[in-house]
Amino acid sequence: MNAAPEDERRHDAPDTIGERLDRLRGDDFVGRTFELRFFEDYLTRLPERTERIVNVHGTGGMGKTVLLERFRAIAVRFGARFALVDLRDVSGDPGHIAAIVRSQTADADAAEADDAPAAPAGQAADAAAAALNRIAASRRVVLAFDHYEEVGPLDAWLRETFLPKLHANVLVVIAGRYPLEGPWRLSPAWRKLVVALPVSEWSYDDAKTYLTRCGVTDEPLADRLWMQTLGHPLSLSMAASAAAPGAGRSAASLPERLDVRFEELVRHWLREAPDDELRDLVMAASVPRTFHQESLSALIGRPIAPSLFERLVRLSFVERSAGGWHMHELARETVRQSFRERLPDRFAEYRASTIRSLRDRITAALRDGRDMSREAAELLGHIGNPIVRAHFRHSRASRNYWETVGPHNVADAEAYVRRRLSRARDFNIRCSDPETGEPFRFALAAGHSLLALTRLPIRELVERGGEQAVTLLRNPDGEAVGLVAIVPVHEGTLDFLAQAPVSRAYFRALPPQRLQALRKPPRDSDVRYLYIADADDYEREELRSDLVRLKLEHMLGGALLIASPPPFPYYEEGHLSLGFEPVPGAEHTDYDGAGPAPTYALDTRGERMLAFLARVTGSSGGAFPAFAAPADAEPPSEEPVLTPRESEVAALLAQGFTNADIAAALYMSVPTVKKHVKAMLQKYGLKNRTQLAKALPPSRPDRSP
Incomplete structure (x- = not known):
């Protein structure tokens, strides 16, 4: 039968x-x-x-x-x-x-x-x-x-x-x-x-589907594999094999950075470069984010023949960019890691030379009054905050473009806001530091990402701030996928900003003489109020990178930037990682039901730019001083300013609590505790947890901004 x-x-x-x-x-x-x-x-x-x-x-x-x-x-x-x-x-x-x-x-x-x-x-x-x-x-x-x-x-x-x-x-x-x-x-x-x-890399959803079919069902592990491979199919296949599922296999059971058959992947990229001369040049080109023939010649200390450079830029993983050429990001990371492990002294020499070159070009540009935003952005990609570096990994993949909003298209901006409000959803934001492999994950609830949009007076901002106040981000098909409002503060906008919800907190905290000093003609304004930087899908890395790059343009152009985003970790850590600092006395509750929201400020006008770069690159007083603050710069505060959550972690750490104890006491995960500890180490300029515990007073008062 x-x-x-x-x-x-x-x-x-x-x-x-x-x-x-x-x-x-x-x-x-x-x-x-x-x-x-x-x-x-x-x-x-x-x-x-x-x-x-x-x-x-x-x-x-x-x-x-x-x-x-x-x-x-x-x-x-x-x-x-x-x-x-x-x-x-x-x-x-x-x-x-x-x-x-x-x-x-x-x-x-x-x-x-x-x-x-x-x-x-x-x-x-x-x-x-x-x-x-x-x-x-x-x-x-x-x-x-x-x-x-x-x-x-x-x-x-x-x-x-x-x-x-x-x-x-x-x-x-x-x-x-x-x-x-x-x-x-x-x-x-x-x-x-x-x-x-x-054809390009897989999306996160496609990569997760593939990993599920390979037996990788632990979501944190899938996130790590996705972030380490950037969705590159061959690399993800190798990573899935290296993380072959076993009994109870999870992200916690694996090392911080997976060895994804590393040498095999390097051989894959270098198959197009059969001779040692070209391979040496590929290794050198993996150190800077962008390069051209002259900069590579200066880096390696000898002239590069035009024919050899032509062979380099014709490799499939080398692409043309605004500043010259760049390697595909995953190929760069793979080759760069191999270079660092095989020839550590030469790698360190090339990296130090690249940073010195960027420092000198930025200093000269500031002295001559020239734009240096591209050089500064590249420097941040080398030695900036880990979260900033993470945002740079996919930034070149974007083909989106910015469009200023005026009376002719203000209806498009309003339609974008209506669409966002009607299609609210939760976002799980994933990124990782290419230098260390450290993952970052933020949960952004639907309501949290909409709070600033509900308070956005688009037409008034366009009428008062001009066509540069509001910009739409459009994809190659012309669809609006993001919106940024950065309003110049001058005699025509000051009264409005001083009365409007959210922005009014900062201006009410100013003494009368400083408030009056902001009443400048529009052409003389060097103060900007960052009302909002929004994307319709925060899980798409290229959209987040587009937002970061636009902020950097204003930051690196020399201005005082003010912002007061909703009081949630994603916005908080994003602003702090870019060098913003809390403004005392400018907290508010204008985001209904969201709790006190801090106001942040970042001043990069004139010589303050060097102090800003020293701060965000962690180089002030460090082992590799990329920048030194000017002699007449304001001295730093006696004690670093910590976020409310960092203060809570610090209080327990100073009492000798372990990371697991702190996590249990504050209802957070151990990786989150580690992230806060690392941020405090950077702020204090210390190397390890023991030094930090000694630097913190046993009973630490709340230093909430």
Whole structure:
């Protein structure tokens, strides 16, 4: 009675190991929804399209080969014939490509012809094109080329001889590490036939789905793997293997930074750099965040030949940026870590040289009155606060743009606010410090992220503050995905800000003479009130980075910035990490039901910029003094100002409580206690917990700002 179902199951099961592999690969495939729909749309609407070549490109490890297999499944589902040529299997002979194409598209007659002696390359190409065209006359054909970076001189043969022979019912897919360049882009005709399909890292949701399928179900562990790999598919696969699930396997059972088959990953990135000379240059280029030929030459202490630099910038994981070139962030971190471990003295020398160069350029720019925001932002990425460094990891991935709000588009800003208020949701914000691997996680409740929006008088801010007061962040499709209001304080805005909820707390705390000094003409204003910096999805790293970068532009432009965000840890730690300090006497309860909210200030005007940079880089009095505060700068307070939560932790730490004891007493997690202890160590300029306990008085009074 049971034999028939078993036979039935046997019949339905894959017949070969290869078929079983294909099924398992399909089960493991996650994400790439846009790419799959893109390909399906091009395939099904091919007659309506001008383009006939889809160029799938992305740096190594992005899963391009796996994506091509999904393209095959889509083609089969729609009745199209699919042929794949792996250019690693082609030894520079056009006849090999032709033979592979014919073997995958052969009918009975063509199969017999394969037994005949090999034809000359030209004839073989004609025969392969004819075989494809016979099929294309009645159905669509997809011809895919994988690992196109290996094509070599066959690129010209394919472009000039083979592809032009193909029927218009053939869709060509070219996948490789690099976008098609050279003649493909220089020829207007070829340019119109090619459509680019770049592939990038997985989103957090896709990465979490993949990890769940790998058996990683512990959410903190999944978060750590995601933050350490930035969603890079190959790296995440290696990380999942390194964190193979076992009985009770969780984030707490693993070391602070996973060794994700580190050397294997380095070899993967450096496969494109076969000789030692180029590899040495890649190592050097991993130290600065951005570089150009002159800066790298200065870094290594010798001139770099133009031909060698050209080879460097043509690597698939090197991209052009506003300040020169930069490495893909995960490739940079991977190579940089290898450099630091293999050659620690040379790495330290290069890093110190990079920081000195940035320091000198910033100091010169301040002296000459030139903009130095780019250099200062890069310095913060090197030695700034860990939370700031964490925000910089994905910042270059953003293709969003800022649009000033005026009477012509103020309705768009109001529509953004209405949409945010109607679609409120909780956010779990995850990021990690690329230097140490330290994770940061913030829970931002739906109501918390909306408090500032409910108090935002957009039209009044635009009318009084001008078109620079409110800006919208738009994605490449033009949709508003963020909003920032930074209002200049001058004679036209002061009375309004001094009366408006939230902002009034700061101005009421000022003595009359300081308040009167703010009544300047708009052109002379150097004070800004940061009303809000909001994103519609705080879990997207590029949106958070966009907000941080806009704040940095104002901070590094030399201004007094005032802000009073809702009183929650995400906003509090974000402002403190950027160098803001609490303003005594400017607390308020204008955020209904949210408790007392502090007001923060940051002054970077004139020589205060150096003091600010020294503070946020932790370099004042440290082992590597990047900046020294000017002689006439105000001396620091006798005792660092701690946040309310840090004060509570400090009081128990000074009494000898362990981190676990403190966590239990204050109803917080042990990692959160560690985070507060680390922040206090930085503020006190100390190295360890023992030194901090000695520096704190046994019975510490509350120093809430």
